[in-house]
Every structure is written in structure tokens, then in C-alpha cells.
Amino acid sequence: AQTVTQSQPEMSVQEAETVTLSCTYDTSESDYYLFWYKQPPSRQMILVIRQEAYKQQNATENRFSVNFQKAAKSFSLKISDSQLGDAAMYFCAYSKRFGGGGSEKLVFGKGTKLTVNP
Amino acid sequence: GAVVSQHPSRVICKSGTSVKIECRSLDFQATTMFWYRQFPKKSLMLMATSNEGSKATYEQGVEKDKFLINHASLTLSTLTVTSAHPEDSSFYICSASRAGAGNEQFFGPGTRLTVL
Numbered sequence: 683a684q685t686v687t688q689s690q691p692e693m694s695v696q697e698a699e700t701v702t703l704s705c706t707y708d709t710s711e712s713d714y715y716l717f718w719y720k721q722p723p724s725r726q727m728i729l730v731i732r733q734e735a736y737k738q739q740n741a742t743e744n745r746f747s748v749n750f751q752k753a754a755k756s757f758s759l760k761i762s763d764s765q766l767g768d769a770a771m772y773f774c775a776y777s778k779r780f781g782g783g784g785s786e787k788l789v790f791g792k793g794t795k796l797t798v799n800p
Numbered sequence: 801g802a803v804v805s806q807h808p809s810r811v812i813c814k815s816g817t818s819v820k821i822e823c824r825s826l827d828f829q830a831t832t833m834f835w836y837r838q839f840p841k842k843s844l845m846l847m848a849t850s851n852e853g854s855k856a857t858y859e860q861g862v863e864k865d866k867f868l869i870n871h872a873s874l875t876l877s878t879l880t881v882t883s884a885h886p887e888d889s890s891f892y893i894c895s896a897s898r899a900g901a902g903n904e905q906f907f908g909p910g911t912r913l914t915v916l
Contacts, residue, residue: 773844
């Protein structure tokens with residue numbers, strides 16, 4: 683079974699600084715997706731970034747970027763120029779690719795609570 | 801685009817009653833819908849996966865007769881908590897996926913259920 687591990691229950695960063703959240707996963711699949719979702723205090727889950735395993739290039743979305751190391755099964759999230767609004771729970775998630783027109787389930791890590799200090 | 805709504809956002813009920821939670825994809829047809837339960841300060845726990853017109857697939861340990869899922873159309877899924885008890889109190893979240901979105905799930909805002 684696939685598993686996702688987030689080893690940092692809590693992290694903190696100063697406003698405008700950079701922080702990296704760690705995530706490792708275990709799978710025997712070769713084709714899959716990896717995600718970082720953010721859950722602010724409102725509890726609305728928001729997609730931060732997505733990576734397709736077959737793409738070697740690391741995904742980026744404005745201040746958010748990932749370091750995807752497929753061989754090491756590592757998928758860390760880097761947040762640059764941290765803002766107060768980045769404070770949230772961050773969940774790393776895995777999904778194997780599904781070709782049947784539907785969608786495979788997400789396997790979530792336990793989450794990392796990010797605090798941004800002014 | 802890709803907005804998912806849930807109703808109600810909060811519900812309080814008496815022990816022994818049933819509660820229905822609706823999940824709707826507002827601007828797309830959902831190929832698959834998912835139901836999660838989240839305990840305070842914990843991760844999301846998948847309860848079941850449902851596809852329109854077919855029976856839901858429940859995760860191990862989730863009682864099918866307790867948590868009834870109906871996926872009547874490509875835009876609506878419902879979760880009914882039957883004979884609710886205080887231990888069923890939790891935050892329930894639905895999500896939906898659509899074709900061509902690379903397995904991304906679009907999440908509803910969640911429903912807080914309190915059983916007295």
C-alpha cells in the first residue's frame with residue numbers, strides 16, 4: 683500500500699523568509715501524481731501545487747516550488763517570501779495515475795502546521 | 801471554475817437521528833466524488849469513493865449501513881449518517897474530480913456535525 687510521510691508536525695518561518703516542508707512517499711508504481719494541499723483555519727482545502735511523476739521538471743506556482751526526487755521518493759515544498767496568509771496546515775498527497783476517466787483516491791500525509799511570524 | 805459546495809455547513813442533531821449532507825459540483829460534472837472525515841488537528845481520512853450511478857466503495861473499517869452514500873447525478877452526492885451518536889461528531893469533507901484534471905480533487909468547504 684502507498685504511504686505518505688510528513689516528518690515535521692510543525693514548522694515556523696519569519697515573514698518574507700523561505701521555508702521547506704518535507705514529504706516522502708512509498709509506492710511501487712512508476713506513474714503517479716503528487717500534490718501539496720493547504721488547509722487554512724477556514725478548513726477549506728486548497729491545491730497549492732501538483733507534480734506528475736513522469737515529468738522531471740519540478741513544478742512551480744509563483745512563490746511555491748517543489749523539489750521532486752523520484753528515486754529517493756521525496757517531494758518537498760519550498761515557500762519563498764513567506765506571507766502571513768501562508769499560515770496553514772499543509773498536506774502532502776499521492777495518487778496513482780488512473781486511465782479510466784475517473785480518479786484515483788488521494789493518500790494524505792499527517793500534515794505540517796506552518797506558522798508565519800511577523 | 802471547479803467549485804464544490806456542501807450543505808449544511810454546520811448541523812447539530814440529537815442522538816439516534818439521521819443527518820444528510822449534500823455535496824454538489826457547481827460548474828463541472830464530477831466523474832468521482834469522495835467523502836472524508838477529519839478529526840481535530842488530524843489529517844483527512846477517506847471514508848468512501850463514489851461514482852455516479854454505482855455503489856460507493858467504502859474504505860476498510862467504515863460501516864456501510866452507518867454512512868449511506870448516494871451519487872444520484874454527475875453533480876450531486878449525499879452522505880447520510882444514520883442513527884447518529886456522539887462519536888459520529890466530526891468534520892466531514894467531500895471532494896470531486898473531473899476528467900482531464902490529472903487526479904486533482906476539488907474540495908467542498910466541509911460540514912461540522914455535532915451529535916448531542
